Amino acid sequence: MSDATNTSNDTGNDTSKDTSKEWPLWEVFVRSKAGLDHKHCGSLHAADATMALQLAREVYTRRQEGVSLWVVPSSAITASDPGDKPMLFDPMADKIYRHPTFYVLPKAVDHM
Amino acid sequence: MSTPSIHVGTAEAVQYVLRIGDACLILAQRLGEWSGHAPILEEDIAMSNLALDLVGQARALLTHAAALDGQGQDEDQLAFLREEREYLNPVLVELPRGDFAFAQLRNAAVAGWLLLLWQRLEHSKDAEIAAIAAKAVKEAAYHRRHAADWVVRLGDGTPESTARMQAALTQLWPYFNELFDADEVDAAAAATGLGPSWAELRAPWTAFMSELLAEAGLPEPAPSRFQSQGRRGVHSEHMGHLLTTLQYLQRAYPGGVW
Numbered sequence A: 001m002s003d004a005t006n007t008s009n010d011t012g013n014d015t016s017k018d019t020s021k022e023w024p025l026w027e028v029f030v031r032s033k034a035g036l037d038h039k040h041c042g043s044l045h046a047a048d049a050t051m052a053l054q055l056a057r058e059v060y061t062r063r064q065e066g067v068s069l070w071v072v073p074s075s076a077i078t079a080s081d082p083g084d085k086p087m088l089f090d091p092m093a094d095k096i097y098r099h100p101t102f103y104v105l106p107k108a109v110d111h112m
Numbered sequence B: 001m002s003t004p005s006i007h008v009g010t011a012e013a014v015q016y017v018l019r020i021g022d023a024c025l026i027l028a029q030r031l032g033e034w035s036g037h038a039p040i041l042e043e044d045i046a047m048s049n050l051a052l053d054l055v056g057q058a059r060a061l062l063t064h065a066a067a068l069d070g071q072g073q074d075e076d077q078l079a080f081l082r083e084e085r086e087y088l089n090p091v092l093v094e095l096p097r098g099d100f101a102f103a104q105l106r107n108a109a110v111a112g113w114l115l116l117l118w119q120r121l122e123h124s125k126d127a128e129i130a131a132i133a134a135k136a137v138k139e140a141a142y143h144r145r146h147a148a149d150w151v152v153r154l155g156d157g158t159p160e161s162t163a164r165m166q167a168a169l170t171q172l173w174p175y176f177n178e179l180f181d182a183d184e185v186d187a188a189a190a191a192t193g194l195g196p197s198w199a200e201l202r203a204p205w206t207a208f209m210s211e212l213l214a215e216a217g218l219p220e221p222a223p224s225r226f227q228s229q230g231r232r233g234v235h236s237e238h239m240g241h242l243l244t245t246l247q248y249l250q251r252a253y254p255g256g257v258w
Helices: A049-060 A082-094 B012-032 B041-069 B075-080 B100-121 B127-155 B159-180 B184-192 B198-215 B238-252
Strands: A025-031 A038-045 A068-073
Touching: A025 A049, A038 A049, A049 A068, A049 B041, A049 B127, B012 B041, B012 B075, B012 B100, B012 B184, B012 B238, B041 B075, B041 B127, B075 B238, B100 B127, B100 B159, B100 B198, B127 B159, B127 B198, B159 B198, B184 B198
Parallel strands: none
Antiparallel strands: A025 A038, A025 A068
16 A cells, blocks of 8 residues: 555554554644634644644644644544545546536626 | 853842742743653643743843843843842752653642732733733643643553652652742732732642642642742752853853844
């Protein structure tokens, strides 16, 4: 598997490092200001959610980047396989009729 | 040592502000020693962030102390060019950085104390002090939470972490007394509305600390009669070593700035 997120589970051949004692990985999302959505900005290791929030605050918001934080266990995220990309996403390339660009809008809402 | 030392006045208001400013300055110096040494990268950044908050508070207070003193000195001269006996921080903050348990327990104790102090200084009759406190109170609240979480994790953790937290508590306990010492400087500050007597902070701080130790599963030590005297300029043997590091650049390169 070429996917980097999967190699961490593949410890069968690596006896030099015991990863079972490592703190779990958390994905960090920061809302930069009220009204905007939380954006993924990185990840970190922490023993639990409380610690993850505090460390995320220290690492990812020290230059006023945010007003709200989410942390999510990385293990809770199921990702699509990069190998499936042609199958999953390429078929959309020639279906421009799905973009609502063929409607003529009234003048009043021209800048929608 | 090519730069002559400076001296500050002994006016009570100046001494009162310096005691708090020096507590922030010297703890920041000790926390800065953790840069590159914390157990994990994120906590390394956290400890540096805490240190920088404290440096900011120290800068504001030393600048204001210099203004109250009226000798035309600035924050840098006060921070770097005084002699040991004119630093007025409690001995607690100058003790060597210790292990991680020691550092976090000291942080929790000092942040809990500073939070109570800032909350009262927000109502200072000195508008500058009130403004400094209004900003610092948020920082101290976070410092307290961050350090207190570690005290609970380590105190209520593995046999190794519990033993280390217990050892840190035994070591630090006698030095907490100085945070509630009071003398004529405190009396003057309370009378003029500059700030509270440190003695006022003992009851609320003890309530906070008892609750924290209970949550961490650490038995509260018996009261200690030891009374350190850092806030009167009488320091431990560690202070001179700390100052040689803190003062080196200004002594070697007088007036050096970024």
